[in-house]
Amino acid sequence: MSDSLQDVVTGLAAIVGDKQVIAPGSDQEPYVVDWRGRYHGRATAVVKPGSTAEVAAIVKFCAARQFAIVPQGGNTGMCGAATPDDRPGNVVIRLDRMRAVRNVSPLANTITVEAGCILFEVQNAARAVDRYFPLSLGAEGSCQIGGNISTNAGGTAVLRYGPTRDLVLGLEVVLPDGRVFDGLRALRKDNTGYALKQLFIGAEGTLGIVTAAVLKLFAPPRSSALALLKLQGVEQALEIMQRLRGTVGDRLGSLEIMSRSQIEAIAATVPHVAIPFELTTPWYLIVELTDTLPDVDLDEPLATVLAEAMEAKLAEDVILASSLAQAKAIWAVRHSVSEGNKRSGYVVSHDSVVPLERQAAFVANVEARIKAAVPHAKVVMHGHIGDGNIHVIALIDRARCQDPAATAALVAEINEIVDDETAAQGGAISAEHGIGITNRGRLARVTDPLDIELMRDIKRLFDPNGLMNPGKIFSAGAAR
Secondary structure, X not given: OOOOHHHHHHHHHHHHOHHHEEOOOHHHHHHHEOOOOOOEOOOOEEEOOOOHHHHHHHHHHHHHHOOEEEXXXXXXXXXXXXXXXXXXXXXXXXXXXXXXXXXXXXXXXXXXXXXXXXXXXXXXXXXXXXXXXXXXOOXXXXXXXXXHHHOOOOOOOHHHHOOHHHHEEEEEEEOOOOOEEEEOOOOOOOOOOOOOHHHHOOOOOOOOEEEEEEEEOEOOOOEEEEEEEEEOOHHHHHHHHHHHXXXXXXXXXXXXXXXXXXXXXXXXXXXXXXXXXXXXXXXXXXEEEEEOOOOOOOHHHHHHHHHHHHHOOOOOEEEEOOOHHXXXXXXXXXXXXXXXXXXXXXXXXXXXXXXXXXXXXXXXXXXXXXXXXXXXXXXXXXXXXXXXXXEEEEEEOHHHOOOHHHHHHHHHHHHHHHHHHHHHOOOEXXXXXXXXXOXXXXXXXXXXXXXXXXXXXXXXXXXXXXXXXXXXXXXXXXOO
């Protein structure tokens, strides 16, 4: 790198202004460390553009000097995909300032937003025109829509509305050479050649920087009903889901499951979240029905199905939320899983997805194998059982994780157990969190070599110099 640090900072400041460039130092800490404190990198500069034109100019500046480019949204991801490594010459492009809602169309049921919009802001902008943006997850108050798109985020409404990929109509993307892909179209039907936008959704910023998106909106839920069920096993949850689908159809909006150990971790470490029910069974299922019509009695059909489930010995107990406050209290538990796990120890997190018919076997087998191999690990689970995605988490006492080499070996052992069981059940190692840094070795181990070859070919086509978010999905330089 021939440019001095001052030359780089000066050149970038000429594009965005002095106040929007952060040089190395303590002020960079929030941008070079992931939210769990797992990965620590460094950056020659952190830059905050205010427009797509500025993003393109920054990328051209970096490409001409062979600087690695790390796109970053809210930095709330689970796999380190937005964190730079420790090489010299990294430039972090942070999109906080790009928060405009460019257009909302109640007629077309679309909203066009810039990538730095906080997910909660997108939800509110839709609500302001009596529409609903269904993507919802625990970090929605801080994650940015560009990051959600780049990781193909899932969340608690996938069962009814699908993951982020299903919610995107069009994208604007700055490519690794600074050109701008203008696919910002609000068309429901477009069969003119390859669906290029799909390449960028879930690509974790390795093919370009998403700067804006056209998203689908829906009629808002105006009636709802929620219940918490206490279960003995995952098999019962799947049978209840089948009964609900046969009775209420698409009114089944969310189906979330948590193990008792998961809730105990929250109860022990997140004091501001109360557990509004007794822990008397191994599993807990949240069922939510919604309808777009106002004043629809959803409690009655939900209570009917759940009463039948109780009679069939599928549930030990049922709590039907009698107020909005009680429903929010139950959801607060579900949305606190990441915070509770982070506070409970060193987190070895997994994002497996398996066919619905095999979820029960997967859960039983993987827990037994982890406990046999690592008896001191506390295994907790939560997930979106309706779409096959159950997160298996091993919590390790941090006192046992002081030696980096020993910790890495322990993590690899647990990962191998989960990955092998996932493959045995016909699943995939990531449903919604992505690959990033955390899972790139696992991806290489479990993925068909042809899949890897094709992905590398795509990476080389878009980014021949390997500058766009290097070290994510593939090891740095591996895709060249």
